[in-house]
Amino acid sequence: MSTSDSIKSLEALHPAHPHYDHSRPHVVIIGGGFAGLEFAKGLMHEKVDVTMVDKHNYHTFQPLLYQVATGGLEPDSIAYPLRKVFRKAKNVYVRWANVKHIDIETQTLSTSLCEIHYDYLVIATGSTSRFFNFENIQDKMLTLKSVPDALNLRSYILQNFEKATAEQNPEYFQELINIAVVGGGPTGLELAGALGEMKQQILPLDYPEVDLTKMRIVLFQAGNDLLAGMSDLASEKSLKYIKELGVEVRLNDRVSEYDGDVLKTEGGFQMRTDTLIWTAGVKATFPDGLPEASINKGRISVDRFNKVVGVDNVYAIGDVAEMATEDTPHGHPMVAPVAQQQGKHLAKNLVNIMAGKETKPFTYNDKGSMATIGRNRAVVDLPNYSFSGFFAWLTWMFVHVALLAGFRNKIAALFDWIVNYFTFDSPMRLIIRPFREEGVGTDTSLKETLKR
Amino acid sequence: MSTSDSIKSLEALHPAHPHYDHSRPHVVIIGGGFAGLEFAKGLMHEKVDVTMVDKHNYHTFQPLLYQVATGGLEPDSIAYPLRKVFRKAKNVYVRWANVKHIDIETQTLSTSLCEIHYDYLVIATGSTSRFFNFENIQDKMLTLKSVPDALNLRSYILQNFEKATAEQNPEYFQELINIAVVGGGPTGLELAGALGEMKQQILPLDYPEVDLTKMRIVLFQAGNDLLAGMSDLASEKSLKYIKELGVEVRLNDRVSEYDGDVLKTEGGFQMRTDTLIWTAGVKATFPDGLPEASINKGRISVDRFNKVVGVDNVYAIGDVAEMATEDTPHGHPMVAPVAQQQGKHLAKNLVNIMAGKETKPFTYNDKGSMATIGRNRAVVDLPNYSFSGFFAWLTWMFVHVALLAGFRNKIAALFDWIVNYFTFDSPMRLIIRPFREEGVGTDTSLKETLKR
Numbered sequence: 001m002s003t004s005d006s007i008k009s010l011e012a013l014h015p016a017h018p019h020y021d022h023s024r025p026h027v028v029i030i031g032g033g034f035a036g037l038e039f040a041k042g043l044m045h046e047k048v049d050v051t052m053v054d055k056h057n058y059h060t061f062q063p064l065l066y067q068v069a070t071g072g073l074e075p076d077s078i079a080y081p082l083r084k085v086f087r088k089a090k091n092v093y094v095r096w097a098n099v100k101h102i103d104i105e106t107q108t109l110s111t112s113l114c115e116i117h118y119d120y121l122v123i124a125t126g127s128t129s130r131f132f133n134f135e136n137i138q139d140k141m142l143t144l145k146s147v148p149d150a151l152n153l154r155s156y157i158l159q160n161f162e163k164a165t166a167e168q169n170p171e172y173f174q175e176l177i178n179i180a181v182v183g184g185g186p187t188g189l190e191l192a193g194a195l196g197e198m199k200q201q202i203l204p205l206d207y208p209e210v211d212l213t214k215m216r217i218v219l220f221q222a223g224n225d226l227l228a229g230m231s232d233l234a235s236e237k238s239l240k241y242i243k244e245l246g247v248e249v250r251l252n253d254r255v256s257e258y259d260g261d262v263l264k265t266e267g268g269f270q271m272r273t274d275t276l277i278w279t280a281g282v283k284a285t286f287p288d289g290l291p292e293a294s295i296n297k298g299r300i301s302v303d304r305f306n307k308v309v310g311v312d313n314v315y316a317i318g319d320v321a322e323m324a325t326e327d328t329p330h331g332h333p334m335v336a337p338v339a340q341q342q343g344k345h346l347a348k349n350l351v352n353i354m355a356g357k358e359t360k361p362f363t364y365n366d367k368g369s370m371a372t373i374g375r376n377r378a379v380v381d382l383p384n385y386s387f388s389g390f391f392a393w394l395t396w397m398f399v400h401v402a403l404l405a406g407f408r409n410k411i412a413a414l415f416d417w418i419v420n421y422f423t424f425d426s427p428m429r430l431i432i433r434p435f436r437e438e439g440v441g442t443d444t445s446l447k448e449t450l451k452r
Numbered sequence: 453m454s455t456s457d458s459i460k461s462l463e464a465l466h467p468a469h470p471h472y473d474h475s476r477p478h479v480v481i482i483g484g485g486f487a488g489l490e491f492a493k494g495l496m497h498e499k500v501d502v503t504m505v506d507k508h509n510y511h512t513f514q515p516l517l518y519q520v521a522t523g524g525l526e527p528d529s530i531a532y533p534l535r536k537v538f539r540k541a542k543n544v545y546v547r548w549a550n551v552k553h554i555d556i557e558t559q560t561l562s563t564s565l566c567e568i569h570y571d572y573l574v575i576a577t578g579s580t581s582r583f584f585n586f587e588n589i590q591d592k593m594l595t596l597k598s599v600p601d602a603l604n605l606r607s608y609i610l611q612n613f614e615k616a617t618a619e620q621n622p623e624y625f626q627e628l629i630n631i632a633v634v635g636g637g638p639t640g641l642e643l644a645g646a647l648g649e650m651k652q653q654i655l656p657l658d659y660p661e662v663d664l665t666k667m668r669i670v671l672f673q674a675g676n677d678l679l680a681g682m683s684d685l686a687s688e689k690s691l692k693y694i695k696e697l698g699v700e701v702r703l704n705d706r707v708s709e710y711d712g713d714v715l716k717t718e719g720g721f722q723m724r725t726d727t728l729i730w731t732a733g734v735k736a737t738f739p740d741g742l743p744e745a746s747i748n749k750g751r752i753s754v755d756r757f758n759k760v761v762g763v764d765n766v767y768a769i770g771d772v773a774e775m776a777t778e779d780t781p782h783g784h785p786m787v788a789p790v791a792q793q794q795g796k797h798l799a800k801n802l803v804n805i806m807a808g809k810e811t812k813p814f815t816y817n818d819k820g821s822m823a824t825i826g827r828n829r830a831v832v833d834l835p836n837y838s839f840s841g842f843f844a845w846l847t848w849m850f851v852h853v854a855l856l857a858g859f860r861n862k863i864a865a866l867f868d869w870i871v872n873y874f875t876f877d878s879p880m881r882l883i884i885r886p887f888r889e890e891g892v893g894t895d896t897s898l899k900e901t902l903k904r
Contacts, residue, residue: 096614162548166566
């Protein structure tokens with residue numbers, strides 16, 4: 001690694017930055033998600049320059065995206081500008097850019113903004129939706145992986161209800177108001193629960209002219225259980241709760257066909273719907289340039305220290321990293337706590353590497369998991385104890401407020417939740433996307449417009 | 453007017469509405485702005501069916517759009533879902549649709565949703581930007597007339613700052629960070645003030661690597677005074693305040709040329725900027741179908757009762773309506789209070805018309821006007837008294853909170869303002885538009901993408 005190259009590149013990248021120091025190693029982290037955030041925070045007071053590159057200018061608190069999608073929270077409450085997070089860090093620089101290619105020979109990234117040379121590179125680019133054999137029709141489906149996704153979803157459902165008010169054809173009316181959620185993991189379950197509440201509490205007030213007894217919300221789960229990764233109690237209770245909210249659940253059934261209008265399953269089930277929300281799978285996503293030997297089934301192979309196998313000075317953390325150990329032959333689960341712990345751990349290790357000291361292998365400390373299904377209902381798995389119901393819901397609420405970044409967001413989310421709780425009525429229902437001058441109701445398919 | 457036609461059309465429009473009553477006249481109001489809202493509220497307990505049609509599903513509190521554009525407020529605080537406003541009204545139906553054509557013979561509207569027959573029609577479609585001789589280059593400019601506009605503007609400015617962090621070419625760097633605001637009315641002035649505050653307080657913290665001494669915010673006003681419609685005190689003080697915020701003001705100068713990169717004025721002034729925000733004019737906007745004799749210089753000619761001249765059963769209120777009187781030979785100013793008062797007044801008159809009673813001509817009661825220029829600074833004109841400074845700012849704040857629709861929005865806005873006031877730091881800075889899968893920095897011009 002050439003230090004002079006690194007300096008030249010840094011000067012170009014940070015031409016006028018008052019804190020920039022020529023003599024320090026340059027660590028580049030791609031991605032400001034849970035992993036990247038913890039990693040960069042861990043280096044805030046160390047003798048390195050850290051450049052964080054992300055395709056958004058904000059960190060997204062993904063566990064609450066479903067609340068933005070269903071109008072319970074505003075997007076600004078669950079997203080936090082990255083520049084603000086690192087405002088007080090004198091050695092962390094944030095850049096809004098798309099990384100296109102990693103050149104591991106010259107240790108340079110090609111990005112949409114400029115070229116960036118690294119001394120150490122950390123890949124924390126997370127995951128995106130995995131459509132399996134539906135890759136070719138993904139334009140017909142909606143997803144919930146980002147703030148724009150969530151806003152799209154919210155507008156999309158409301159737009160369809162507006163259209164339903166004047167729809168005379170019963171089949172197309174059905175198509176507009178039905179919703180299919182594919183995937184019985186936490187995202188699909190929590191979203192279906194919030195939609196069920198919307199159907200019970202908000203839609204009857206806002207759309208008295210739409211016959212809601214005809215509306216179906218169906219949750220599809222390929223396996224035997226909802227929340228397959230959690231305890232039996234969690235699976236049982238969540239099934240009970242979600243049914244109480246009027247959501248139909250199809251277990252052991254898989255969507256086999258969808259043409260934008262009609263959904264069919266392997267089990268012979270069939271329904272009309274314009275709204276299919278896909279939460280059934282995720283896959284790692286990262287820039288190209290890594291050797292094939294470093295990639296295994298779509299994830300980046302790393303050793304116990306999160307170093308990418310076969311590549312010098314490059315690390316991977318979070319969803320993208322597959323650390324195969326005896327306990328985790330296929331890597332760790334692609335969840336936020338793993339990402340956070342790997343980020344924190346790698347920051348410590350990297351400081352030791354640069355100081356020529358010993359490093360420690362990563363071990364995952366599973367503190368448990370939780371999911372909420374509507375008001376007063378949640379399931380919580382602690383390492384040795386599982387519980388559900390109102391107290392679980394309070395736990396869920398407390399933990400999520402505590403995890404939100406920033407004082408303003410904590411208060412704003414808490415305020416909206418309290419208002420929603422007592423009024424049974426979440427306030428955010430603006431159709432703000434898409435905006436086209438010709439307005440609503442042109443011939444272009446809405447879904448395609450929404451997803452662009 | 454045929455009552456049976458009206459019933460047929462209403463049945464199609466409200467097929468399953470539980471409150472729908474066949475025997476009542478059908479009043480259709482196009483537009484849920486200040487005029488439309490007051491009008492429909494005025495008919496909430498009368499024996500009519502009111503259908504409100506709007507191209508947004510929410511009412512926009514336009515006076516605070518500039519705060520959304522500069523990140524001081526979230527969009528959900530200044531917009532309010534129309535269905536929620538009229539939830540308790542058993543005779544007001546809201547429809548999200550674009551009205552394309554008015555057929556005054558058959559008393560039918562063609563909309564993107566369905567055909568709508570009216571017994572009485574009220575046009576309250578407001579105004580849009582007026583570009584004068586810049587009509588052909590309006591795609592190169594930004595505007596501030598709607599929530600999507602405001603979100604675009606916010607994202608646009610931040611995107612340019614992100615790009616500026618890596619820009620080596622000094623001219624293009626200048627282009628990215630400079631901002632031109634055209635129009636010295638309340639919108640341009642308040643926006644320029646908020647931008648000036650952003651430059652002083654927020655940008656230095658978020659973009660330490662950008663040399664802000666090079667950033668210029670220039671406000672262009674064709675006439676002699678800012679806030680031309682207000683008192684001399686208001687014009688003088690607002691000029692003083694806006695300069696204190698670091699905004700350059702060019703009075704008596706007009707933009708003559710803009711190619712997306714360089715702006716030139718008639719007075720020979722020239723600056724590079726990628727960001728030209730146009731607030732210099734508005735014009736009425738309404739569906740076609742009215743006879744030419746009813747239209748004068750782009751506005752709809754109405755009599756003293758807001759009835760459209762020469763057309764039966766059709767009324768116009770707010771910005772679209774030109775009511776030429778002795779006091780107002782060119783109609784009333786296109787401002788919110790006129791719209792609200794006309795809406796309220798017409799509702800009363802219409803009830804009287806339907807009851808065969810006498811109607812009263814409209815008179816405008818000018819209660820004064822105000823504008824705010826940054827923290828602690830505002831100008832207020834009451835009918836017989838003008839004042840400025842901190843107390844004017846408190847007045848501004850109090851009035852605007854009181855005017856915001858809904859308890860949640862009042863509290864949310866107040867909360868954000870208090871946080872901003874004490875932290876000198878508004879929290880909303882997400883670049884959420886545009887979202888394109890290929891991400892940032894493709895070759896497409898950002899401005900065109902943003903404005904679509």
